[in-house]
Amino acid sequence: MDREVELGYLEVIDKLxxxxxxxxxxxxxxVTFSSARQGEEESVDNWAYRVLTLAGKAFxxxxxEYIMQESILRFCMGAKEIEAGEQVINQRPVSIEQAIEKLKWAIHTHWLMYGRPKVSAKGGM
Incomplete structure (x- = not known):
C-alpha cells in the first residue's frame, strides 16, 4: 500500500x-448568526434572506417557530438603520415578511421627515 504517513493538520482537514x-x-x-449585521451596501431584502439562511444553519x-422568532430579532437588531430596527422590534412583528415591510416603512418615513443620512467619506450612505 502506498499511503502518506505524515500529514500536517491542514492537509488532514482538507482531505476530510x-x-x-x-x-x-x-x-x-x-456565533455567526448572533453577530451578523447588515452590510453597508446590502438591501433590506438581501439582509433578511441572509438572516434566514444563517438561522437555518444555526438552529x-x-x-x-423558534427559528422564525430568532430570525426576526436578529433582522431588527442587525439592521444598519439602528433606530428603524429598534422601532420595528418594539412593534413585535409576527413574521419576517411583516418585519421587512415595517423596517422599509420606518426607513422611508425617517427619510421623509429628516432627510437622507449624511454621506460618508467613502461616498456611500
Missing amino acids: ERRFGYRELPETAR RDLPE
Whole structure:
C-alpha cells in the first residue's frame, strides 16, 4: 500500500472536507448568526434572506417557530438603520415578511421627515 504517513493538520482537514463535505459546527453557526449585521451596501431584502439562511444553519435541529422568532430579532437588531430596527422590534412583528415591510416603512418615513443620512467619506450612505 502506498499511503502518506505524515500529514500536517491542514492537509488532514482538507482531505476530510473533500471526502465528507464541509460541515460547520453548530456552535460556530450560532456565533455567526448572533453577530451578523447588515452590510453597508446590502438591501433590506438581501439582509433578511441572509438572516434566514444563517438561522437555518444555526438552529437546524430546532422548531421552525423558534427559528422564525430568532430570525426576526436578529433582522431588527442587525439592521444598519439602528433606530428603524429598534422601532420595528418594539412593534413585535409576527413574521419576517411583516418585519421587512415595517423596517422599509420606518426607513422611508425617517427619510421623509429628516432627510437622507449624511454621506460618508467613502461616498456611500
